[in-house]
Amino acid sequence: MVFFLQNLFNGIMLGGLYALIAIGYTMVYGILRLINFAHGDVMMMGVYFAFYAATLLSLNPLFSAIVAILGAALLGFLIDRVAYKPLRNAPRISALITAIGVSFFLESLAVVVFGAIPKSFLKVFKDRTILNKVLTVAGARIPLLTFLVIFITVVILIVLFFIVYRTKIGMAMRAISMDIPTTALMGVNVDAVIGFTFALGSALAAASGIMWAMRFPNVHPYMGFMPGLKAFIAAVFGGIGSIPGAVLGGVLLGLIEIFLAAYFPAFMGYRDAFAFIILIVILLVKPSGLLGKKIVEKV
Amino acid sequence: MEKKLSARTNFILTVVFLIFVALLLYLADRYMDSYKLRVVRLIAIYGIMAVSLNLINGITGIFSLGHAGFILIGAYTASLLTLSPEQKAMSFIIEPIVPWLANAHTDFFTATVAGGVLAAVFAFFIGWPVLRLSGDYLAIASLGFAEVIRIIALNAISITNGPLGLKGIPEYSNIWWCYGWLFVTVLFMASLVNSSYGRALKAIREDRIAAEAMGINVFKHQLLSFVIGAFFAGVSGSLYAHWLTTIDPRTTTLGPMLTFYVLIMIVLGGLGSISGSLIGAALFAILFEWLRDLEEPFTFFGIHVPGIKGMRILVISAIFILVMIFWQRGIMGREELTWNNLYRWLFARRKGGEEK
Amino acid sequence: MTVTDLSKKPLLLLDHVTMQFGGLLAVDDFTNEIREGELVGLIGPNGAGKTTVFNVITGIYTPTKGRIVFNDIDITGLRPYQITHLGIARTFQNIRLFSDMTVLENVLVAQHHVLSNPDADRILVKHGKPRKGHGRFWFWRAVTKIGYLKKEKEMVERAKDLIKRVGLEKVMYEKASSLPYGEQRKLEIARALATEPKLILLDEPAAGMNPKETEDLMEFIKQIRKDFNLTVLLIEHDMKVVMGICERIIVMDYGRIIAEGTPKEIQNDPRVIEAYLGREWESV
Numbered sequence: 001m002v003f004f005l006q007n008l009f010n011g012i013m014l015g016g017l018y019a020l021i022a023i024g025y026t027m028v029y030g031i032l033r034l035i036n037f038a039h040g041d042v043m044m045m046g047v048y049f050a051f052y053a054a055t056l057l058s059l060n061p062l063f064s065a066i067v068a069i070l071g072a073a074l075l076g077f078l079i080d081r082v083a084y085k086p087l088r089n090a091p092r093i094s095a096l097i098t099a100i101g102v103s104f105f106l107e108s109l110a111v112v113v114f115g116a117i118p119k120s121f122l123k124v125f126k127d128r129t130i131l132n133k134v135l136t137v138a139g140a141r142i143p144l145l146t147f148l149v150i151f152i153t154v155v156i157l158i159v160l161f162f163i164v165y166r167t168k169i170g171m172a173m174r175a176i177s178m179d180i181p182t183t184a185l186m187g188v189n190v191d192a193v194i195g196f197t198f199a200l201g202s203a204l205a206a207a208s209g210i211m212w213a214m215r216f217p218n219v220h221p222y223m224g225f226m227p228g229l230k231a232f233i234a235a236v237f238g239g240i241g242s243i244p245g246a247v248l249g250g251v252l253l254g255l256i257e258i259f260l261a262a263y264f265p266a267f268m269g270y271r272d273a274f275a276f277i278i279l280i281v282i283l284l285v286k287p288s289g290l291l292g293k294k295i296v297e298k299v
Numbered sequence: 300m301e302k303k304l305s306a307r308t309n310f311i312l313t314v315v316f317l318i319f320v321a322l323l324l325y326l327a328d329r330y331m332d333s334y335k336l337r338v339v340r341l342i343a344i345y346g347i348m349a350v351s352l353n354l355i356n357g358i359t360g361i362f363s364l365g366h367a368g369f370i371l372i373g374a375y376t377a378s379l380l381t382l383s384p385e386q387k388a389m390s391f392i393i394e395p396i397v398p399w400l401a402n403a404h405t406d407f408f409t410a411t412v413a414g415g416v417l418a419a420v421f422a423f424f425i426g427w428p429v430l431r432l433s434g435d436y437l438a439i440a441s442l443g444f445a446e447v448i449r450i451i452a453l454n455a456i457s458i459t460n461g462p463l464g465l466k467g468i469p470e471y472s473n474i475w476w477c478y479g480w481l482f483v484t485v486l487f488m489a490s491l492v493n494s495s496y497g498r499a500l501k502a503i504r505e506d507r508i509a510a511e512a513m514g515i516n517v518f519k520h521q522l523l524s525f526v527i528g529a530f531f532a533g534v535s536g537s538l539y540a541h542w543l544t545t546i547d548p549r550t551t552t553l554g555p556m557l558t559f560y561v562l563i564m565i566v567l568g569g570l571g572s573i574s575g576s577l578i579g580a581a582l583f584a585i586l587f588e589w590l591r592d593l594e595e596p597f598t599f600f601g602i603h604v605p606g607i608k609g610m611r612i613l614v615i616s617a618i619f620i621l622v623m624i625f626w627q628r629g630i631m632g633r634e635e636l637t638w639n640n641l642y643r644w645l646f647a648r649r650k651g652g653e654e655k
Numbered sequence: 656m657t658v659t660d661l662s663k664k665p666l667l668l669l670d671h672v673t674m675q676f677g678g679l680l681a682v683d684d685f686t687n688e689i690r691e692g693e694l695v696g697l698i699g700p701n702g703a704g705k706t707t708v709f710n711v712i713t714g715i716y717t718p719t720k721g722r723i724v725f726n727d728i729d730i731t732g733l734r735p736y737q738i739t740h741l742g743i744a745r746t747f748q749n750i751r752l753f754s755d756m757t758v759l760e761n762v763l764v765a766q767h768h769v770l771s772n773p774d775a776d777r778i779l780v781k782h783g784k785p786r787k788g789h790g791r792f793w794f795w796r797a798v799t800k801i802g803y804l805k806k807e808k809e810m811v812e813r814a815k816d817l818i819k820r821v822g823l824e825k826v827m828y829e830k831a832s833s834l835p836y837g838e839q840r841k842l843e844i845a846r847a848l849a850t851e852p853k854l855i856l857l858d859e860p861a862a863g864m865n866p867k868e869t870e871d872l873m874e875f876i877k878q879i880r881k882d883f884n885l886t887v888l889l890i891e892h893d894m895k896v897v898m899g900i901c902e903r904i905i906v907m908d909y910g911r912i913i914a915e916g917t918p919k920e921i922q923n924d925p926r927v928i929e930a931y932l933g934r935e936w937e938s939v
Contacts, residue, residue, distance in 0.1 A: 105616035111609030276443035494797035514739035514768025
């Protein structure tokens with residue numbers, strides 16, 4: 001029971017982190033039908049921004065996080081403006097290939113500017129007590145951090161849902177995901193809204209990355225690759241284009257990953273492979289995902 | 300009427316060209332320093348990687364990102380067959396090698412072919428699920444499979460020696476093997492593309508539904524393209540392993556980064572053009588080596604600049620993004636560097652346009 | 656007066672075919688028989704389900720209910736490439752040419768299926784029909800070029816012949832995307848003919864054509880029916896074409912057949928007039 005509870009909370013936390021990143025993928029895909037390969041790397045950049053804000057500018061952890069999130073949002077916006085916008089009318093493959101290029105560009109930029117040697121995110125915190133505190137719930141020892149992350153994730157999601165479903169710009173985002181030309185005819189500045197979408201998704205990814213780094217303090221230029229890929233898989237799992245789907249997919253993926261590793265420790269090394277297996281199964285069985293809609297191509 | 304050179308002229312020009320190339324290779328082999336020769340050999344290996352990916356991505360229009368997986372399979376298969384039983388016994392220190400591999404030992408040619416065949420077999424089984432997906436999903440699924448292959452290579456220690464990799468692989472990939480295999484690959488590809496099957500693959504790229512309506516079994520042809528591309532990727536993997544002399548499943552040597560490099564080659568050269576892929580491969584190899592200097596300290600107008608690691612990939616990614624935004628068609632576009640085309644481009648203009 | 660020549664063999668039977676997409680009933684209990692050699696028109700207002708019927712016949716969609724029998728073979732559920740091999744060809748409403756390939760290559764591609772369709776051939780043989788495939792191992796023959804060059808030459812000759820027939824020799828080596836609209840339509844028809852069909856489905860072949868082009872097209876359709884022993888089923892909005900060349904007309908609305916008969920009978924049918932609200936008739 002204890003074992004189960006520990007893994008349950010771990011799974012929800014991990015799932016929440018995946019969910020925040022997955023939302024960015026799903027929003028961009030919903031609008032542009034583009035898999036933003038660079039998304040995971042934006043998350044990585046966000047973590048580095050927080051790291052340097054704390055260590056170079058000596059900001060406290062909260063301000064570092066805010067600076068990093070804003071920085072990542074700006075970065076996401078710029079990437080769209082510079083690399084993807086020129087290819088709006090090109091074949092989709094071109095945008096996809098470019099996204100791969102941007103991903104590698106960001107990773108190598110991090111190697112050059114920040115160095116390939118991993119850094120410890122613990123340096124952001126002068127007072128480490130919050131990271132080490134452990135609570136006991138029904139006999140299970142669970143780090144306070146886990147609860148904190150889950151709590152913050154829920155708060156972020158509430159804010160996000162408010163933005164997407166209760167604001168004008170959120171409505172514009174949803175409209176664009178259905179029909180770009182018509183939305184433009186309605187007087188919406190499509191490019192600005194798309195830029196905002198990228199910024200919003202990037203901000204979420206950065207938030208997720210910072211919390212990730214609090215839990216797993218190993219910071220290096222390639223840290224965004226795997227989580228990014230898995231978050232994308234989560235988005236597809238939940239139904240690409242659907243924000244609730246991304247959340248559901250993320251949480252489920254996190255739970256599956258944790259429980260598989262916990263109850264089948266022999267497969268520890270293959271842990272990452274499970275996500276891909278889930279992806280392939282989903283794409284074969286129900287490609288629209290758990291909450292997605294089937295799109296029939298008109299001939 | 301299209302102005303064409305006669306088949307005989309074509310043949311003669313090609314033969315002369317090949318003799319010329321063979322001569323160049325001979326001279327390179329004898330007189331070039333071993334460092335430059337290494338790059339020349341690598342160009343051929345990259346060439347096979349590029350041409351094989353070009354068949355899948357450029358000609359058939361299947362956006363596969365799993366090429367590194369097939370290269371890895373070829374590399375490991377061939378190496379495990381060319382390493383002597385003693386070498387293997389020495390290398391496998393974490394876990395001993397499985398018995399059926401321990402004594403397997405064969406010559407370079409057979410090992411390379413085996414590498415290609417095994418990669419093709421994997422492609423066949425991977426293709427079944429993956430090719431049913433549309434563009435973007437296919438890309439991720441193929442990447443996923445390549446990653447799964449890499450993760451298996453990392454964990455199946457009794458087969459692959461896990462993270463330690465294989466060392467001391469005999470350096471069999473001399474210039475003749477490299478360019479010999481390149482010749483076979485290009486010959487095969489050119490012959491395939493210039494046939495009804497080639498047209499069928501291009502039709503699939505242009506419009507899948509129309510292709511199917513014209514009687515083409517789209518899935519079967521895509522699978523065919525995928526498997527053939529994987530075969531030659533496996534071959535290139537073997538040659539690569541015997542050029543590197545040490546392989547391991549880390550992301551840089553045989554992971555997504557390698558797929559990215561090959562993607563750059565074919566995009567730069569022109570997606571869909573065989574000659575473009577070769578040009579792209581050569582340019583990439585040369586550029587990559589040349590950029591290596593950027594990572595060493597150098598003096599720039601009297602200013603001492605310290606070497607920055609990782610600059611190479613940064614510059615290459617930046618170039619790649621610029622190419623995609625401003626020059627998508629690449630160097631050759633979808634055209635080929637045939638004698639006919641050369642003739643047209645060089646001489647037809649002077650006569651004031653094409654003859655009607 | 657019966658409109659169908661019962662002496663001709665039935666070629667295509669649609670038996671209570673229904674096509675449902677989720678909540679949308681696109682084709683509703685469509686039953687009809689088309690005999691060899693007929694030239695039949697399928698008309699109806701936009702959204703009536705006409706192209707969906709084509710898509711069901713050619714296998715792009717599998718009908719929710721009902722079956723399709725072609726040349727005594729039940730083709731329900733077969734894949735489009737198999738159905739093409741069995742002898743049904745089509746053109747598309749929104750032209751689907753292979754844009755980056757030349758006119759010649761477009762027509763050549765349509766001949767590929769005889770080299771690579773063993774499963775469709777098996778279906779033919781099972782039903783006692785002659786195989787359409789030209790043998791086996793064509794892939795290896797094509798790559799090694801052993802025993803292949805003659806076949807390629809034959810295919811090219813056939814393609815060039817078809818291209819000449821539709822009047823496109825001048826642009827034979829041009830890319831399909833560079834052709835003017837009218838020529839693109841002709842190319843689509845030439846391409847469909849290259850698959851050696853018994854039945855050809857033309858989806859709005861006259862769309863976007865001026866009166867002269869339309870007249871040429873009408874002559875052309877009648878001519879190819881004769882020359883190639885074809886059965887023709889066409890969807891059209893241009894009533895001049897429909898009334899001009901169709902021997903029999905099927906009228907659809909909301910997925911169902913609402914009327915069927917000769918051009919004269921259809922012209923005077925109140926149900927048809929109501930369905931169109933008299934709009935189309937002004938142009939006749």
